[in-house]
Amino acid sequence: MKPWLKIFLIGFVLWAATVTVTAWTVNPNLVPTVVLLGSFLVPVTFVVWAYGRGMSADLTVELMFRAFVVGGVLGVLGAALLESWLLKPSFGIYLGVGLIEEGAKLAALMFVARRMTRRTAGDGLVLGATVGFGFAAFESAGYAFNALFTPAGLSLAQLVETEVLRGVLAPVGHGLWTAIMGGVLFGAGRLFTGQVIFTYLGVSVLHALWDAMNAISITLTLVLTGKPWQFDQLRIGKVPQVTEGQVHLYTFLDLAGLVAISVAGLLWLRATAQAAARR
Template structure:
């Protein structure tokens, strides 16, 4: 009589692996930060950077892994999509952005289009040999590629934040990792999960296909990405339009940066974080819609071009 009750308990424990991973990783990261502060040992900085950058992405990938549909989505495949997808995505995006983008009003739109295209292409290449392609698995594998991209990108931002005009700043590094860790679930992982679900649903369960829905989803996700990156500038412009004074406009025309008032600082903070929250809500709602459609099943899509499996 003990065996039937033991199985559900074991299943519940396996489903909570992601929580144990997060708590253990957070404790280790906190210890690494404290010891680095106390000792001032620069050799510990890579430990702080890696733990802080990978903790949230790895946790969410582990959580998503428990929600896969097919047994073909193995831990080895998930690991390869996370690491290879993240590294290849970061390298390809960096190359393309360096050669194709220049400072302009459309800079963030270009970043969104390039990075989402790169992640989608990497996902399609790494998973093209799956014998059966379920949309639910596309969500999981898309999230793995996106979170891998986010982890390596966050490590770069954290490392850069370490170097300041005052010298090495562990506090700036920690603040950067905390901020990016909080925002990670509604960034790259979310956007590529959406594209993964649409990509896998736009197939005949064996071959990927370019469909109108996939194209529109790619453009929509790239737009969310661009709005996310540009939110600081958008909030700044809206703050000046709503609360700007004549003397501030004069200073801007003369090439000076006007000192913001206390009210403007509050309005800017509200608009900036409110905009990020709005983009996040849209992204999460879109992901839930893709997930619901994947579970219901759908009619065969109108194929524009079939991508060969080999």
Template sequence: MASSTYGGATHPPATAGTRGAARRRPPWLVILTTGLVLWVLTVAITFITENANLIPTLVLLGSFLVPVTFVAWAYEHRDQATPVELTFKCFVVGGILGVLGASVLESYLLHPSWWMFVGVGLIEEGVKLAALWFLTRHVTSRSVRSGVILGATVGFGFAAFESAGYALNALLTVQGLSLRSLVETEILRGLLAPFGHGLWTAILGGLLFASATAAGHLRLTGKVILGYLGVSLLHALWDSMHGIAVLLTFVLTSTAGQQKLFALGWIPRPTDEQVQLFTLFSIGGMIVITLVALLWLRSIWRSGHHRSA
């Protein structure tokens, strides 16, 4: 077996076993592990050196790592007719258009009220659906699978840019810059990212592409509208789960003394039992919402397989 020489050193050629091991590592896993190591190093060095120039690197790594990882995973499961250029446009352009559109509409249409989270859900899911429609309007070969993948890509792009904004807001406090708040925000949003915008827009993308005509033209059918309203409701419930958990805990366990303080405008101190019940309702509600969305997406994905079979 011949050996190769590079830079004056002799190296044995790669064996079939090593080449096979390299091929078995999926790109999404390489992105996740490499990005996670770089993020941890950036966090550590930023805390040690207190170098503010590293903050943009920290924000970008923390905000984009999980969304990019899931888009890479989704791209591996795409239809061959879905080009990488379109996937990139859906992530970057679709994400930015969604964030900009939501910012404008929420600024002018929403005000603090009991239904505000419903408005947030309708607006954000609407702008993501519009961005997906705009970017894929000239695509002629559409399938449910490609709709799910591209919809998820737009959703994860939206989540990445939105998370960057939340991270910067967490950094800026009345006491000055808070790296701890920034890191905590990025960890929380990174853990929740797979179960939010990407999942909801994947459902809409699958429904939108399933409604396409034989010629490939997108249509706003009854199923798409109902899907949009359903996803918006899931979004609203997700955002309001903290308040729902507080309300349920108060209704079920509040004492007469706590009710009197609340009526006077004071926030009563919760008991240990109430804290535990609030946590159960809050986390349990998010789990239920996620399971409903996953089952919904699974049924859409399977319907796409039946169509192509």
């Protein structure tokens, strides 16, 4: 059995057992274990898979560990500080988040790779993915922790739902975008090149579209099927009731949008990897 698959299966069994025992005993001391196992399982699995595809001896276990932990934490902290200082509620907040978080991960990647004597585009793909998955793991832990608290009290079910959803989506999120960025950056050899700047802006736009897809789907649903009375309620600041057909349309648009963004990112990653192989 391949190492990454063994890690995933063992980790999943441990996480499922912890969730079951926590629900059975109602022991709050087990909640941190649920949060950590659920948030780190998929990111760690993909990092191990990526490490197995490393393209040079410069990608040591120590460097990968630093990229995941140090790079992930620095990225999360840098993004949190910049977002609190620079972002205000507005239509462009999603793009702002994309630019800030992708910039923070890029800076973290450059920091952990600063002592590498030789950098190949293939190494950049792997190390970028590692930083991105580290960022995703720590961010998911925060989301899972917040999901635990509801107006009705602590909700283990909501915590588990959040972790499952973020785990399923993790492979086509932060790790994918930073892998593309790392491959292009290491391939170019310098930060300020047209290709690197274009890639940074491109992955930031993908990130922004991903975050905004919920709002985009709601807007498109109202534009396509909105009733006059619904727009009247919106004008006076009330949330209108929606029809069953609108719910189905919203769900379809939201899922289709996420799939389209994921496919675009994966195709871009494939092109970057092929360019790295040619070098």
